[in-house]
Structure formats: structure tokens, C-alpha cells
Amino acid sequence: MAYSNKVKEIYKNQLSAIxxxxxxxxxRFIxxxxxxxxxxxxxxxxxxxxVINVCANNYLGLSSHPEVLKAAHDGLDQRGYGMSSVRFICGTQDIHRELEKKVSEFLxxxxxxxxxxxxDANAGVFEAILTSEDxxxxxxxxxASIIDGMRLCAAQHDxxxxxxxxHLEKKLQLHSNKRLKVVINDGVYSMDGDTAKLDEIAALCEKYDALLFVDESHSSGFIGKTGRGTxxxxxxxxxxxxITTTFGKALGGASGGCVSGRKEIVEMCRQKARPYLFSNTIAPVVVSxxxxxxxxxxxxxxxRDKLEAxxxxxxxxxxxxxxxxxDGDTxxxxxxxxxxxxAQDFSRDLFDLGIYAIGFFFPVVPQGAARIRTQISAGHEMHHLEKALDAFIKVGKKYDILGKTKQEITDKYGC
Amino acid sequence: MEDMKEIILEYVIEEYCDEENDEVTFDTPLISGGIVDSFSMVSLKRFLENKYNISIPDADATPEAFDTVRKIELLVKKYL
Incomplete structure (x- = not known):
């Protein structure tokens, strides 16, 4: 079909509606x-x-760390730029195997x-290991990536x-007749910054014979005493x-992810997970x-200790x-x-004062729960944080929200 | 027979609401209002099918048809 005016209109209308x-x-270009x-x-x-960046997932400040850059340069020199193949044809190098081993040790x-x-890990894992009996x-x-993965899987969802x-316990009881049950969580929830109650969830999974899945993308490298995760x-x-996690946040921030866990489950992914089977894996430079x-x-x-402080x-x-x-401690x-x-006005005013932080609102977060999501890094020095705090207070005073409750803020600005 | 709308409303409050959204009525937008996300709608559909011994085709179980308790009642009555 030609790209007719009719087609063009359809997309223009949809974009206007957005x-x-x-x-x-x-x-925004950096x-x-x-x-x-x-x-x-x-x-x-x-x-x-x-500007000072307080909205990156660069939790450990490793995205531009000199040792990481050197390792990447060395990897480029020694193992080349690309693989030009999926893993099971000729797209697996010794360093891919080494990284899989090291991630298992770390987690x-x-x-x-x-x-x-x-x-891709979240999109592929459920379909690879579950059937309509589960x-x-x-x-x-x-x-959202977990929801997409669940949508691609024939198993029932709840x-x-x-x-x-x-509520979780009620759902485990409701589905007690299923062949396999998988309880699915984020380790740290990216919008609210709270942590899953993994000890209680693990106990319920044990009680009701369910598998436990956790996405550790906002946890790996810095949550826990030695940064192993939630x-x-x-x-x-x-x-x-x-466990699924990413190398695109605290662990260097480039790209790539993984499924880590029980040996048989990982092997099922190697045999059946479509994003693994039909796509090149992580480039050697990133692996290094x-x-x-x-x-x-x-x-x-x-x-991680500096990040905590x-x-x-x-x-x-x-x-x-x-x-x-x-509430939270992440x-x-x-x-x-x-x-x-x-939230949008606040973000713009912060930018004018040299602070980069973004406003989030519905549908990314629930209606009436708009916010500025700040993310702290080990790359921040005290002078960065002091300057950012000073800017937040200035803008907070401008809008007269300091010391005000949720009710008082929504009475003034609506929700 | 207990009013169908009351039964559905009771389930919606129990399954989806917390203290922050306690004023749900027969006409409160559930999906477009962000109280029920479209992915979690599946438990409501399963509840209706079990409670009224009906089968609602996926094509009819749209976010629009599930958007208020009143609309859900109309949908269920179609299959009784």
C-alpha cells in the first residue's frame, strides 16, 4: 500500500491526539x-x-568510569565490534560465557x-518456561516490560x-490447582522507589509451592550490604x-540484560526464548x-556505600x-x-536553576500522583547535592508547597 | 436476588481499591480513571464468569465495556 494522504492523515491525527x-x-539532547x-x-x-543530573539510572556513577572505558576499549581491540550472528550459530565468544559465569557468582x-x-529478557522468559496449564x-x-512478556505467554495471568x-496469598489459594504458579515482582519499584517484601513473598511461595520471579533492574549493584540486590x-x-536484571543502569549503564536463576530454567531460555534465539547478543565492547x-x-x-550516604x-x-x-530508603x-x-512547571524551573529532573504524571503514574522522580548517584559529590537541594527549596518556596500536606497542595493546585 | 450492580461494586472495591480511592460509585470510570488497569481487568472478568456462570468473549471484554459498574452490568446481562 502506498503511503497515501489517507494513511498520513491517520498518523497525523493520532499524533495530534497524543x-x-x-x-x-x-x-532532550545531551x-x-x-x-x-x-x-x-x-x-x-x-x-x-x-546542569546537575538527578534523573539518571547511573546509580553507581560507572557510566563513564575510566576503568570501565579502558576495559571497553580493550574489548573492542581484542574481540572486535560486532558478532554478525545470533548466539547459537557463531555469535558466542569466550567473554559471553565468562560474563554469564560472573553474573551468576555476583547474584x-x-x-x-x-x-x-x-x-528482551522479560519479553522472552515467561513464554519459554510456562504453558497454558500455568x-x-x-x-x-x-x-511494563514484564507485562509485555506476560502478554506474549499462553499461561493465565492474575x-x-x-x-x-x-491479597497475594488469596491469589495463590485461588490458583492452587495450576501446574506451575509464578509470583512476579520488581525488586525495587521504579516509580515509587519502594522495595519488594521478598522475605515474606519467598515464604508464601514456599508455602504454596510457587516459583518466585524478581526483576532486579533498579537494585543490582547497590541494594543489600554488598550490592547483590533486593x-x-x-x-x-x-x-x-x-532473576532478571539489566546492565543498562547501575552496572555500567550501556545496554544488555539477563535471566539468572535455576539451571533448568536458564537452559529452557537457551532453547526457547525468542529474543535470545532471533537476535544478536550483547556486543563484545559492552561485555568487556x-x-x-x-x-x-x-x-x-x-x-554503593557512597550512594547510600x-x-x-x-x-x-x-x-x-x-x-x-x-517512603523508602533507595x-x-x-x-x-x-x-x-x-510537576511540569517545577521541572522547568529547576532546569533554569541548573538542575535536570523530570516530571512524571498520568498515565506513567496514577491520576493525582504527579511527581518529580529524583535519582541519586555515587557520582554525585556533596556540592552537587547541596546545589540541587538549594534549587528544590527555591522552587518549592515559589509554589508555596514547603511544609504543606498532600491535601493542602491538591486544594491549591488540583490533582 | 441481590442487585447485580451492588455485587459488582463490592467486588471492585475489594479487589482494586485502597484507602486512597474509596469513593467508587456505579458510574466511576474504572479503567479510564486509573482504578483498574487493563491488565488487571482479567480477575474481574473471571469473577463475573464464575459468579453468573457465563462466558464473555475476549472481543467483548474491552476496556470501554468494563469502564463503569453500570456498563459491566449491561455486558453481563447480555450473556445471561
Whole structure:
């Protein structure tokens, strides 16, 4: 079919509808490496401006770490740029095997399989291991990639209220007749920054003979005493059957992901997971970088300890200033503004003061729960955080929301 | 027989609501209002099918048809 005016109109109307609903996403161009300070071209066409970044997933500040860059350069020199093949034809190098082994050691699992991204890992894993005789029971706030993966799988699905153990137990009882049951969670929830109650969930899975799945994308590398993840923090290492995680956030921030867990489950993915079978795996240059990241994190907890200290400073500063925050202790610190326009205006004013943080609103978060999601990094120095805090307080004063409750803010701005 | 709308409303509140959205009525938008996400709608469909011993084709179980308790009642009555 030719790309006729009729077709063009269809897409133009859909794009207009997205714009009218205030949901049109615009990229902002960064003219520097990813770091605590970046140079952002905003609005498009303007001269790049140096700002402090408090919205990256660069939790450990490793995205531009010199040792990681050197390892990536060495990998490029020694193993080349691309594989030009899927894994099972001629797309597997010794370093892919080495990374799978190192990830298993790091996470405390039996085996690991790499995927081009964690999105691909989540898209492929359920279909590879479940059939229509099985059920997937997911927390209602799991990441969109997990929902897509569940949609691609023939197994039945059901959901439970976010972190509500009584509701989860009811669902496990309701589905007691299924061949396999899988309980599906994020380790740390990306929008609220809260942590799954993995100890309680693991106990319920044991009681009702269910498998336990956790996406550790916002946890791997820094949650838990040695940064192994939520399962370390909750004291259930070895009890998680399936972990998915990404190398695109704390673990260097480039790209790639994996499924890690029980040996047979990983092998099923190797035989059946479509994103693994029909796509090239992670490029050698990235594999080499991630190997170095895991070495750095295995040698010292210095970076995750600094991240923890930075997070405490940031949460304390915002709380004392009188902002409404979501409870938690992770580096994801949502500053609640409730009203979508207020969140957008707040973000713009922060940018004017040299702070880069983005407003989130419906449908990314529930109606009336608009916020600025801040994310702290070990790459932040105290002067970055002090400057950012100062800017937040200035803008908070401008809109007269400091010390105000949710009710008072929504009375003033609506929700 | 207990009013069907009351039964559906009771299930919706029990299954989907918490303290923050306690004012659900027969006409509250459930899906478009963000109370029930389209992925979690499956448990509501399963409840209706078991409770009223009916089968609702997937093609009819649309977010629009499930958007309010009143609309859900109309849908269920179609298959009774």
C-alpha cells in the first residue's frame, strides 16, 4: 500500500491526539558523557547548558568510569565490534560465557543467560518456561516490560495489590490447582522507589509451592550490604528462582540484560526464548565493560556505600525542607507534587536553576500522583547535592508547597 | 436476588481499591480513571464468569465495556 494522504492523515491525527492529551514525549539532547554533570540542549536548538543530573539510572556513577572505558576499549581491540550472528550459530565468544559465569557468582544463582536487554529478557522468559496449564501472578506495579512478556505467554495471568501479602496469598489459594504458579515482582519499584517484601513473598511461595520471579533492574549493584540486590537485603539469596536484571543502569549503564536463576530454567531460555534465539547478543565492547564493572563491585563496596550516604543526605534534606516524599530508603526519591502541570512547571524551573529532573504524571503514574522522580548517584559529590537541594527549596518556596500536606497542595493546585 | 450492580461494586472495591480511592460509585470510570488497569481487568472478568456462570468473549471484554459498574452490568446481562 502506498503511503497515501489517507494513511498520513491517520498518523497525523493520532499524533495530534497524543499532543492534545499532554502525553507527547520529546527527547532532550545531551552533548556530553553521562555523569553527575551533563550538558543539555533544551529547548531543542538552544546552546547546551551545564546542569546537575538527578534523573539518571547511573546509580553507581560507572557510566563513564575510566576503568570501565579502558576495559571497553580493550574489548573492542581484542574481540572486535560486532558478532554478525545470533548466539547459537557463531555469535558466542569466550567473554559471553565468562560474563554469564560472573553474573551468576555476583547474584548467587546457579546459571545465567544474556539477552540484548532486560526488556528482551522479560519479553522472552515467561513464554519459554510456562504453558497454558500455568499461572503468572504479578504485583500490580511491575515494569511494563514484564507485562509485555506476560502478554506474549499462553499461561493465565492474575495480579495482586501492590505489596499486599494478604491479597497475594488469596491469589495463590485461588490458583492452587495450576501446574506451575509464578509470583512476579520488581525488586525495587521504579516509580515509587519502594522495595519488594521478598522475605515474606519467598515464604508464601514456599508455602504454596510457587516459583518466585524478581526483576532486579533498579537494585543490582547497590541494594543489600554488598550490592547483590533486593534478595541480599531481604536475606533470601538462593531462594529466588528467576532473576532478571539489566546492565543498562547501575552496572555500567550501556545496554544488555539477563535471566539468572535455576539451571533448568536458564537452559529452557537457551532453547526457547525468542529474543535470545532471533537476535544478536550483547556486543563484545559492552561485555568487556560489564566484566570490569563486576570486578570493581566485587572488590569493594565503596561506591554503593557512597550512594547510600548520598541518598540519606538527599532524603533528609528534602524532608527537612518540607517536601512530601514517598517512603523508602533507595536512591529513587519521588518528590510528590500530585498535579501534572505543577510537576511540569517545577521541572522547568529547576532546569533554569541548573538542575535536570523530570516530571512524571498520568498515565506513567496514577491520576493525582504527579511527581518529580529524583535519582541519586555515587557520582554525585556533596556540592552537587547541596546545589540541587538549594534549587528544590527555591522552587518549592515559589509554589508555596514547603511544609504543606498532600491535601493542602491538591486544594491549591488540583490533582 | 441481590442487585447485580451492588455485587459488582463490592467486588471492585475489594479487589482494586485502597484507602486512597474509596469513593467508587456505579458510574466511576474504572479503567479510564486509573482504578483498574487493563491488565488487571482479567480477575474481574473471571469473577463475573464464575459468579453468573457465563462466558464473555475476549472481543467483548474491552476496556470501554468494563469502564463503569453500570456498563459491566449491561455486558453481563447480555450473556445471561
Amino acid at each position: 499532543q492534545d492529551a499532554g502525553l507527547f514525549k520529546q527527547e 552533548h556530553s558523557s553521562q555523569a553527575a554533570e551533563i550538558e543539555v540542549e533544551f529547548p531543542t536548538g538552544s546552546a547546551p547548558k551545564k 548467587g544463582t546457579e546459571d545465567t543467560i544474556l539477552f540484548p536487554s532486560c526488556m 499461572v503468572m501472578i504479578s504485583d500490580r506495579l511491575v515494569h 495480579t495482586f495489590k501492590h505489596s499486599d501479602m494478604d 534478595h541480599e537485603k531481604c536475606g533470601v539469596m538462593g531462594k529466588i528462582d528467576i 565493560g560489564v566484566l570490569r564493572v563486576l570486578d570493581i563491585l566485587s572488590q569493594s563496596t565503596e561506591r 548520598n541518598t540519606k543526605f538527599w532524603r533528609k534534606g528534602l524532608t527537612e525542607a518540607g517536601f512530601v516524599l514517598k 536512591p529513587i526519591v519521588p518528590v510528590m507534587l500530585f498535579n501534572a502541570k505543577l
